[in-house]
Every structure is written in structure tokens, then in C-alpha cells.
Amino acid sequence: MNSTVLRKYLTDSRRAFLGWALSITAVAAMYSSMWPVMGGNSGLATAIDSFPKALRDAFHLQDYGTVAGYFGSTVFGLLVPILLAVFAVSAGARAIAGDEEAGTLDLVLAHPVGRVQLAVSRWLAVLAAILLAGAVLLLVELAIRVPAGFTDLGMANLAAMVLQLVLFGCCFASIAFGIGAWTGRRTYAIVGGAYLTVVAYLCDSFLPQINGLHWTQYFSPFHWYLGGEPLVNGVQWTHCALLAGVGLAFAAIGIHGFSRRDIAQGGWRG
Amino acid sequence: MTDFAIEATGLVKRYGNARTGKTALAGLDLAVPHGQVFGFLGPNGAGKTTMIRLLLDLIRPTSGSLRILGADPRDSTKTRGRIGYLAGDFRIDGRQTGHEALTYLGELRGGVPAARITELAERLDLDLSRRIGTLSKGNRQKIGVVQAFMHTPELLVLDEPTSGLDPFLQQRFVEMVQEAGGNGQTVFMSSHVLSEVQQTCRRVGIIREGELVTVADVERLRQSAHRTIEIAFASKIDISVFDRLPGLQNVAVTATADGGSVLRAILTGSPDPLLKATARFEATSLLAEEPELEEIFFTFYEHGPHGTGPHGTGPHGTGPHGTGPHGTGTKGQAS
Numbered sequence: 001m002n003s004t005v006l007r008k009y010l011t012d013s014r015r016a017f018l019g020w021a022l023s024i025t026a027v028a029a030m031y032s033s034m035w036p037v038m039g040g041n042s043g044l045a046t047a048i049d050s051f052p053k054a055l056r057d058a059f060h061l062q063d064y065g066t067v068a069g070y071f072g073s074t075v076f077g078l079l080v081p082i083l084l085a086v087f088a089v090s091a092g093a094r095a096i097a098g099d100e101e102a103g104t105l106d107l108v109l110a111h112p113v114g115r116v117q118l119a120v121s122r123w124l125a126v127l128a129a130i131l132l133a134g135a136v137l138l139l140v141e142l143a144i145r146v147p148a149g150f151t152d153l154g155m156a157n158l159a160a161m162v163l164q165l166v167l168f169g170c171c172f173a174s175i176a177f178g179i180g181a182w183t184g185r186r187t188y189a190i191v192g193g194a195y196l197t198v199v200a201y202l203c204d205s206f207l208p209q210i211n212g213l214h215w216t217q218y219f220s221p222f223h224w225y226l227g228g229e230p231l232v233n234g235v236q237w238t239h240c241a242l243l244a245g246v247g248l249a250f251a252a253i254g255i256h257g258f259s260r261r262d263i264a265q266g267g268w269r270g
Numbered sequence: 271m272t273d274f275a276i277e278a279t280g281l282v283k284r285y286g287n288a289r290t291g292k293t294a295l296a297g298l299d300l301a302v303p304h305g306q307v308f309g310f311l312g313p314n315g316a317g318k319t320t321m322i323r324l325l326l327d328l329i330r331p332t333s334g335s336l337r338i339l340g341a342d343p344r345d346s347t348k349t350r351g352r353i354g355y356l357a358g359d360f361r362i363d364g365r366q367t368g369h370e371a372l373t374y375l376g377e378l379r380g381g382v383p384a385a386r387i388t389e390l391a392e393r394l395d396l397d398l399s400r401r402i403g404t405l406s407k408g409n410r411q412k413i414g415v416v417q418a419f420m421h422t423p424e425l426l427v428l429d430e431p432t433s434g435l436d437p438f439l440q441q442r443f444v445e446m447v448q449e450a451g452g453n454g455q456t457v458f459m460s461s462h463v464l465s466e467v468q469q470t471c472r473r474v475g476i477i478r479e480g481e482l483v484t485v486a487d488v489e490r491l492r493q494s495a496h497r498t499i500e501i502a503f504a505s506k507i508d509i510s511v512f513d514r515l516p517g518l519q520n521v522a523v524t525a526t527a528d529g530g531s532v533l534r535a536i537l538t539g540s541p542d543p544l545l546k547a548t549a550r551f552e553a554t555s556l557l558a559e560e561p562e563l564e565e566i567f568f569t570f571y572e573h574g575p576h577g578t579g580p581h582g583t584g585p586h587g588t589g590p591h592g593t594g595p596h597g598t599g600t601k602g603q604a605s
Contacts (some may be wrong), residue, residue, distance in 0.1 A: 012363055099363075102361065106361070107357075107362055109327070110326045110328070112348055112349075112350045112351035112379060112380075113350075262285075262328070263329065265319075
């Protein structure tokens with residue numbers, strides 16, 4: 001790890017990173033503040049409760065009338081994790097592969113910085129950016145908890161949910177980072193990351209509704225993120241370990257490949 | 271510890287797999303002593319950039335060995351601190367100012383005094399407070415020049431460094447390379463610009479199709495090349511005066527409308543006999559075209575080991591040990 005590289009990467013990317021953190025937080029805050037109108041004993045909650053169970057399961061619409069159920073299905077159910085996954089995949093893909101394709105990686109590597117050192121620093125910078133997004137989101141949620149009337153949701157459970165959200169983001173960032181570091185191609189990293197995000201979502205939402213495919217959810221990072229209902233049950237350590245483990249494995253394999261292969265010249269020069 | 275700043279033995283680099291692969295270096299042998307300013311010439315695609323990227327461990331050799339400042343590039347993270355590198359199409363993240371970028375790169379090297387960065391920037395007339403993304407290509411390249419020179423490295427590795435610089439800055443750059451040579455820094459520079467090579471390098475290696483063809487003294491290389499000569503005379507001249515002069519070929523004399531004549535020829539080697547012959551007449555203009563570097567290559571490849579190519583013993587008594595332009599395994603060892 002090289003703190004100069006890490007710090008520099010965060011400084012250079014600060015606008016993008018802050019922009020993502022704020023927009024993800026804005027979406028979450030918007031959903032949260034609608035709880036008094038749409039959740040609770042509102043007509044919508046009653047209507048949703050009358051949907052078929054399979055549909056409710058697929059869209060995480062269980063217990064729409066309780067605050068934990070509402071937050072699990074709206075705030076943390078789809079849009080926020082998907083937005084975070086998009087951010088994570090693009091940041092992860094950019095960290096090595098994007099820089100390499102732009103031809104700007106040569107310069108840093110011509111300095112006394114080892115390949116592994118550089119890759120680990122960049123990877124940690126991306127993880128820090130996701131942690132930052134989670135921290136901003138948690139702070140805003142805690143701040144609007146009283147005004148938006150969802151005090152029934154414990155602070156500890158809210159924090160647990162955000163922790164698992166951050167790990168979920170780190171998992172996908174590491175997947176894209178690993179593919180990018182291994183191949184040097186940003187497209188592969190983005191497509192690979194996006195594909196796995198979609199597959200993970202389907203494995204957790206729709207596939208389990210098919211008879212005999214219920215087990216697929218246990219392999220999905222979406223399930224590891226939300227399946228244990230951290231909003232009700234607090235931190236699910238096994239799920240956290242799975243998210244971290246998969247992320248670490250992708251990052252480690254990618255960095256290993258990166259340290260052994262040729263760096264592409266990048267740009268148009270032949 | 272060896273005497274050489276760069277030492278390559280049987281260096282092979284192939285890209286891609288066995289079926290679609292391309293051989294960029296096919297057994298290159300090269301040794302550049304400490305403190306020498308060495309030019310690395312060759313046509314496009316000859317393997318110059320491949321060699322330079324191997325030196326910086328951006329790519330790894332397929333086989334053969336390479337030492338840089340006495341270490342294998344592969345495990346020489348520290349050694350890279352003693353090297354300055356500049357690519358012809360220097361690329362850097364445009365989201366930062368020149369000052370930020372250079373401070374960062376200096377920190378990666380363990381710190382470079384701000385005064386040194388400012389001094390180099392002033393010398394190149396570079397505004398460090400602007401975002402790099404808003405700079406012209408030439409000004410971006412200046413950032414590259416500063417980062418390569420700012421820590422006064424033992425070894426400068428320059429890959430066609432002046433592309434994108436205007437002639438004034440090319441001259442500044444040449445001065446900086448000359449100074450580096452004067453300081454005892456080793457310079458390894460690939461180039462297409464003959465004047466720049468002539469002004470900076472004492473020895474050059476010529477590479478073609480991934481092999482080192484020869485190592486030669488710059489002056490000898492240049493003298494051995496053809497020059498196109500065009501002399502206008504005030505009166506009619508006799509072709510027989512010129513067509514048997516040593517070193518002069520393809521002699522042609524044409525009459526002009528105003529009663530004068532024009533001599534066209536190709537000159538190889540010393541211009542002395544031609545000038546003495548010309549002195550007998552009234553010359554109104556003289557044009558001697560500097561050969562393009564490509565033409566020098568052509569001259570060089572045309573003549574075998576027994577031709578007029580730069581194969582003689584160098585002025586310092588230790589000429590290239592080459593076995594000729596098409597010989598393999600030429601150990602180019604500069605004096």
C-alpha cells in the first residue's frame with residue numbers, strides 16, 4: 001500500500017466520488033421521507049399486502065406496512081443497491097483498466113511504485129469511496145429519522161443495513177476491479193460487473209420463485225446483502241463474510257494477474 | 271555491479287500467442303556504458319518503444335536478459351527511482367494542475383524540491399497553475415519533460431521525446447539533454463529527428479526488425495550518408511570537370527534560360543573535392559540537402575560491410591564490433 005497513491009487517487013476523483021455519494025443518498029432520503037405517506041397504514045401498504053406472495057417476494061415487498069419492511073423494499077430494496085452497484089462497478093473498472101486504456105498508467109509505473117503496491121492502493125481508494133457513500137447515506141438517514149417519523153427503526157439496525165450495503169458495494173467494486181486488473185480492459189470489467197449484478201439480482205428475486213430453484217438465492221450477493229433482513233435482525237456476520245470474501249478473492253486474483261502481465265500501451269499509438 | 275547502465279543479451283519480445291503473435295524484438299544485444307548519451311534509431315515498428323517499455327518493466331521479455339543500472343527491471347522498484355522516463359506521447363490525467371501532478375510524481379520519488387520544479391517550468395515557459403486538460407499538446411509534453419528531468423536521474427530513458435514540441439522548445443530540450451550528458455547522466459534516447467540526435471548523442475544504435483543492426487559514431491554515420499547537391503552557376507560549365515570527382519554520383523548538368531547552368535549530383539563523404547572544383551567557376555547558389563534519417567538508413571542498408579557504411583573503426587579507436595548490417599548477434603558495444 002502506498003498512501004501517496006491512495007490519497008492522490010481520491011483527490012483526483014473527488015468530484016465523481018462525492019457526486020455519486022450525494023446522488024445515492026438523495027434517492028435514499030427521498031424514499032425514506034415518503035414513509036409517512038406511503039408506508040404504515042396507508043392504502044398503498046394495504047394494497048401491496050394483497051399482491052400474490054411470489055410477486056411480493058420477488059420485489060421485496062413483504063411487510064410493506066412495517067417500517068423495517070418498507071425500508072427493506074423501497075429504500076434499500078432495489079434502487080439504492082443498484083445505484084451503488086453501478087457506481088462500484090464503474091469505479092472498480094476505472095481504477096486500473098480505465099487508466100491503462102487511457103495510457104496514463106505507464107507514467108506512474110515508471111516511478112518507484114510496485115505493481116502490487118499501486119493496485120492495492122487504488123483498490124483501497126475505491127473501497128474508501130464506497131465507504132464514504134455509505135457514511136453520507138447513514139448520516140442523512142439518521143438526521144431525517146425523527147422528522148420523517150421512522151423512529152421505530154433502531155439506529156443500530158439502520159447502521160447494520162448500511163454496513164451490509166457498503167460491503168455489497170465493495171463486493172461488486174472488487175469484482176469489476178479484479179476483472180479490469182486481470183485483463184486491462186475496461187469493457188470486460190464493466191460488462192462482467194454489470195452481468196454479475198443482474199444475475200445476482202435475478203438469483204435473489206425471480207429464480208427462487210421457480211419450483212426447485214429456491215436455493216439459487218443462497219449464492220447471490222443480493223441475498224447476502226438483504227436476505228438476512230439486517231433492518232430487523234441486525235448485522236448478519238456470515239453474509240458480511242461472504243460479501244467480503246468474494247470481493248477479496250476477485251481483487252486478489254486480479255492483482256496477482258496484474259503483477260505478472262504486460263501493461264497495454266493504451267491510446268491510439270501503434 | 272557492471273560498467274553498463276543498460277545491458278541486453280539475446281533479448282526477445284513476442285506479443286500475443288504463438289499463432290497470431292508478432293515478434294517485436296528478435297534477440298537484441300546492446301550495452302550502453304554509464305555516462306553516455308546514446309541514440310536509439312530505427313524506422314517505425316522496429317522495436318524501439320518495445321525496448322524502452324522493457325527497460326521500465328511495463329512489459330516483460332519473452333526470453334533473454336536485461337539489466338538496467340545493474341538490476342533486473344522486474345525487481346527494481348527502487349531502481350526506477352534513479353530513472354527518468356519520457357514518452358513521445360506523454361499522457362497524464364487531465365483533471366489536475368501541472369503543479370499538483372508534478373508534486374505528486376515528486377512525492378512518489380521521495381520528494382523533489384519545489385524550487386527545482388519551478389526552475390524547470392520557467393525554463394520551458396510552462397504555466398503550472400493551469401489544469402492539464404486545458405493545455406495544448408506541446409504544453410502537456412513540457413510537463414513530461416519536467417517530470418523526467420526534475421530529480422536529476424542517473425539514467426534518462428526518452429522515447430521520441432520532442433514530438434509535439436515546437437522548434438524553439440526542441441532546442442531547449444536538446445540543451446537539457448546536453449547538460450544531462452555533461453553532468454555524467456546516462457541518456458538513452460530514441461528519436462526520428464536527425465538534428466536532435468546529432469546535437470546530443472555521441473553514439474547511436476540502429477535497430478531494424480527487432481535486431482540491433484549496428485552501433486556507430488554519429489558523425490561517421492552522417493558523413494557516410496548521401497547528400498543531394500544542387501549548385502547554380504552564372505555560366506555554362508563542362509560536366510567533365512565534375513563527373514569524375516570522388517564521392518560524386520548521378521552528376522547532371524542542365525542549362526538555364528539565362529545562360530547559366532545547374533549541377534545536380536549526389537555526394538557521399540567529404541565535400542572538399544567538389545568545393546575545389548566549384549571554385550573555378552562563378553557559383554550563384556549552393557544547396558546541400560541534409561539527408562533524412564530514413565535516407566541514412568537506406569544508405570546504410572544498401573552498403574554491406576565492405577561498402578561505405580559506417581563500419582570503419584571509430585575515431586576513438588574502438589569502433590563497432592558489428593559483423594555487418596545483416597549479421598545476427600551483433601554485440602553493439604559503444605566506446
